[in-house]
Amino acid sequence: MKFLSDLTLCLQEVEWSTQDSSNQKELTMKRFLLTIILIAFSVFAWSQEGRKERADNAYSKHAFITAGEMYQSLIDQGYESADLYGKLGNTFYFNARYQEALEAYEKMLSFKTGVPKEYYFRYGQCLRVVGKDKKAEKYLKKFYQSLSVDNHTPSQLIGEINTLAPQDYVLIDARINSEVADFGTAFYGEDKIVFSSARDTGLFVSRKDKWNAMPFLKLYTATINPDGTLSEVEKLEGSVNSKFHQSTAALSSDGKTLYFTRNNFNKGKFGKDERGINHLKIYKAILDNGSWKYIEELSINGEDYSTAHPALSPDGKYLYFASDRSGSLGDSDLFRVELKSDGEFGAIEHLGDRINTPGKESFPFIDQDGNLYFSSNGHSGFGGLDVFVVVFDEFGREQIVNLNQPINSAFDDFGFATRKDGIGYLSSNRGQKDGFDNIYSVQGTKTKLQATLCGQVLDSISKQPIISAVIELRNSDNQVLTTVTVDDQGQFCLPVWPLEGYNLRAVASGFEHKEIWITPIANHGKRNVTLELVKDMAVFKEGDDLAKQLNLNPIYFDFDGSGIRKVSEIELAKVIAVLKKYPEFNLKVNSHTDSRGSREYNLSLSERRAKSTVDFIIEKGKINPNRIKGQGYGESRPLKDCEKTNCSGQEHQLNRRSEFKIVLGK
Structure with missing residues (x-):
């Protein structure tokens, strides 16, 4: 008999009557077997494919309303795919239209194809919003089970007890x-x-x-x-x-x-x-x-x-x-x-x-x-x-x-x-x-429960810190817990509650936002992450100079020659990465010299350097030669007119430059 560790105090014939709070309900689970009739279908016309590409283009620019309307129009005309429904769902999800997102995600899941694990997370959140908690738990569990978590089984992650050591x-x-x-x-x-x-x-x-x-x-x-x-x-x-x-x-x-x-x-x-x-x-x-x-x-x-x-x-x-x-x-x-x-x-x-x-x-x-x-x-x-x-x-x-x-x-x-x-x-x-x-x-005394989450936000191409990035930390219910701006090194550190997972989002103007799931951190533990953001295609325009967009260091050549130095290969790798990321981009490489030396020699030198740069990009990046051309301009297009004024060494260096001009279309 447990004596008074509950509220019961019985004396003589007196007893404290309570209702049984553990009323257990027998739940009868009925399983319905669904038979999916697979219907063969033919490929839609090129015009429909083109519209899908345009919708995807708007989606990639975060134009979710426009993209959503375009996806819905395609669906209304009979064009369907798991990818289409998934992206349509995301256009609603990112605008907090969870009921509509739920319907789109359900259509996506009906295709019975493999889906990225983050969709289970988003679908589960939508289910929670509409009050379908049991089904939400099922899909959130799927999400957690898809993660690789050190020293934790999926069952421990679901409903894990917060405990002191x-x-x-x-x-x-x-x-x-x-x-x-x-x-x-x-x-x-x-x-x-x-x-x-x-x-x-x-x-x-x-x-x-x-x-x-x-x-x-x-x-x-x-x-x-x-x-x-x-x-x-x-x-x-x-x-x-x-x-x-x-x-x-x-x-x-x-x-x-x-x-x-x-x-x-x-x-x-x-x-x-x-x-x-x-x-x-x-x-x-x-x-x-x-x-x-x-x-x-x-x-x-x-x-x-x-x-x-x-x-x-x-x-x-x-x-x-x-x-x-x-x-x-x-x-x-x-x-x-x-x-x-x-x-x-x-x-x-x-x-x-x-x-x-x-x-x-x-x-x-x-x-x-x-x-x-x-x-x-x-x-x-x-x-x-x-x-x-x-x-x-x-x-x-x-x-x-x-x-x-x-x-x-x-x-x-x-x-x-x-x-x-x-x-x-x-x-x-x-x-x-x-x-x-x-x-x-x-x-003994109670130990404070706390963990630390640190990280850095980088440009995925230049690997330079994005100092304008904003970090959002969200809980498993997708509620924003805190927002911080990175420092001048693109870095941040946040105290977090241990034994809990978080959705970490980095947002910066001119870049696609990046989300990663942070698995639970042990008490007093520290986790370091790196988020690399991809340039939003919308920031690139016809005639833009990638050297400025990517903040490239100068492209150096052998003295009085056209051989590319090792130090410049890193910078050219960033240009190659852009060409691979955006296959619709073509490029024109312009090479310039300063005004020291004869005009004829400078023109010839710049043409050799332009060709050397183009050849390097084609060979190292496996880029289609039709997508990139080069031209040397010698000293004819200076940024600083050194013929009229005596230029310093730094001003001459401004004129010695390589430009990588974007050309849209063929």
Whole structure:
């Protein structure tokens, strides 16, 4: 029998009735066999292919509205393909038109052909938007399974528990445990704790709970030893302890008010609801000459439900508690209420479905930094009640973190309380054959969960940093978490929540945006990525000089010759990359010299250099010779007129240049 680690406090014939929150519904899965009739079809006319190419061209320029209209027009006329539907879906997806994107993606998937893994991700997001969560999970799982993840199986990625490292805490016996239940510690000033116990320090045990034939719970204090263990157990002074159950207390910061849990029993009256059930309530007591007196029931209680396990925020502004009142999702949920300066209470707040589950949430505790700890059997854990902590990540999102082993076990672990100096206490029934709870001393502090994602954004051709790039970090629901601009080296670093995947997008004017999926990073880990952006075709125009567009270094030749130096081969490789990326581009190579030397010699030298450049590009890049021509102009087209003025060496160098002019069409 589990004794009071839930909200149950049965005395004599009284029992706390709860609904079974684990109503399991038998789901009958019907599988439908779909027979796809394959229809042979002929190739459409060249005009339709041309329209598809024009639509793809608009798509590549991110003209998604225009591209979408063109794709839809082709579909209306009977032109269909997985690629067409996929791109149509993307035109809607990138404009947040998820219902329309969903329909297009479903058409794409109906072709039963291999699709890029990112489509599973986008399709899953669209399904979530329209409320088809089960189907969304199926496709998002497909997406995760398509990833290669170090040290994680796909099943671990789906619904993985956020946990602290096991070595963050050490547990030892607190040395005050009795042969019955001892649990529910709270700090009682600087050098003591208050806890619940079924031990009885009187000469005679006159009253016992018929549940377990043990004495009713009372509140006790114990002294904190330097090593975190406990000693000098004493029953709490005053009138807090009644002849029935008392447990789980919280002390105000000034040490003058004590909140505690007790059966519905006050001033000699034993209260029951209409069904004859005695519920739990929270009471408060005032310290008077070293003794707790003036017991008062809180107005947040009710006759038809239990309210228990009080905890105070460090500033004393809020009282947290557990209850099965109306609005609870499961056996018991966590709530809080504002403690106003005039002694009244504010509105009761349910802590929401991120914290509360259809299971049991109980035993709240708020540390000195404002972190909320609680126990639950509704969140994924190791078994029974586990201890969790609510923290906020770098993006202000509430995260539920399992404290891992040794704090948690396959048994019930609850009542966790800790201080900044690393001293803490835990209640657990681990290793207890009788099921009673023991108190353990906890040594250690909570480790911050954080990882780092760094990277650099480069031009895919020039390999130069794109200093105008903007980085968007999105979660698995495609919500933008943060946006940053890269530095003057095209670099960025972001603190991220570990054990979670992200969609990283780089956007820069004149470039196609790039998305990559960041698989989960281990706690305190660091991941470095490189995003290479491709020039948007729309930035290239007839007559543009690629040397300027690509920020090429000068093309150097052997002195007084036409042999291309090794250092210039890297620059020409960038030109080759553009020709391969954009097969509709042709190129004219213009070679120029400065005005030193005779006109005839300079013209001949420039023509040889132009030819050498063209030959290099054709041979090294396997480029069709019809796509590239060269011409030498000698000194006839200077950027700086050095015949009228005396030019410096740098000005002469401006005139010695190679141009790579874009020619569109044949």
